[in-house]
Amino acid sequence: MYKELYVLQNGKPERMIIRNYVETDFDALIDVQRQSFPPPYPEELWWNKEQLMLHTTLFTDGALCAEVNGVIVGSMTCLIVEKQEYEHQHEWSIITDDGYIRNHNAQGDTLYVADICVIPAYRKAGIGKWLVQSMCETVVQLGLISLLGGSRMPGYYKHKEALTPEQYVDQVIAGELNDPVISFLLRCGRVPIGVTHHYLDDKQSCNNAVLMEWRNPFLAKL
Template sequence: MFKQLIVYADGSPVEIVIRNYTAADFAGMIAIQQASFPPPFPSELWWNEAQLLQHVTLFPDGALCAEMNGRLIGSITGLRIGDEQLLGNHTWASITDNGYIRNHDPQGETLYIVDICVIPELRKAGIGKWLLQSMYELVVHQGMRRLLGGGRMPSYHRYADHVSPEQYLAGIVAGEYRDPVISFLLRCGRMPVGVAAHYLEDEESCNYAALMEWKNPFR
């Protein structure tokens, strides 16, 4: 994939490119994580080169980055999974092979989002939405049935003492609550299909995630 776009950063138009990342981009990919998750976030949870090598080897079509003026500013990664891999409950670690995607199924009907990240200073420029749009285009291009992924619910901890995660998710859809991640995914066209417990270690989300889907409208 390769496409050029104009986005507005601080009100000014700027051109970006969305393309597949390669081994030559590994340092830039890790730099995105460093900028987005600075210490005290543990550095061992950033992408490492071994994971990135699996992405570009096993499913290069699902390895996308955004670039501006020669600098990588955002990325999104996915893998194809079969329906049997989604039976029962799953966690981020189990469904993504701890980010190594060695469980990628070339015939899988679901494009599962492993990670999406944009550097902090450009998060209001709409780049994350364009990265997701590019994954929707991949779903259509490869004839998959849908896109799926678990979204953090970082504002849930404020309500967890009196609202269940399912009620919180329904409240976001109804406009009763605002959540920086789930509200963003809704604006990108994703629809909630459930809540996963123990999805990842995340105190703000109380370890829950909302499973958010986008269906291929041509299937």
């Protein structure tokens, strides 16, 4: 994939490129992870170069980065899975092979989001939404059923004593609460389809994630 467009950063248009990332981008991609996921997010969950190499060799179409003025400011990584194989073991480490995506299945039916991140300085420029839209285009291009992923719910820890994860998600959907990740994905057209309780070592989300899906509108509803 390669596309050029403009995003508004502090009210000023800036030229952005969305493209497949390659080996020469690895250091910059790891720095994007470092900026995007500061403590208490576990440092060991940032991408490493072995993972990134597998992303670029096993499934090039699922390895995207966003570049503004020659600097990588965001990325998104996906793999293809057969959805029903993971419905009863929906943990990030299992469905993404601990981020190494060696379980990528070119014959699968679902494009699964292993990661999406944008550095804080560019989070209001719409870059994350363009990355998600680009992966939705990949779903259509490959004739897959949907784009699916487990969304962090980093605001949940503030409400864990009063609300179950499911109740928290319901209140975000109702507009009674705002969650920076769930609310963002709702704006991208992703729809919550359930909650998984042991998804990722994530203190802010209390290890929970909400499964959010965008279905291919060009296929008959299954």
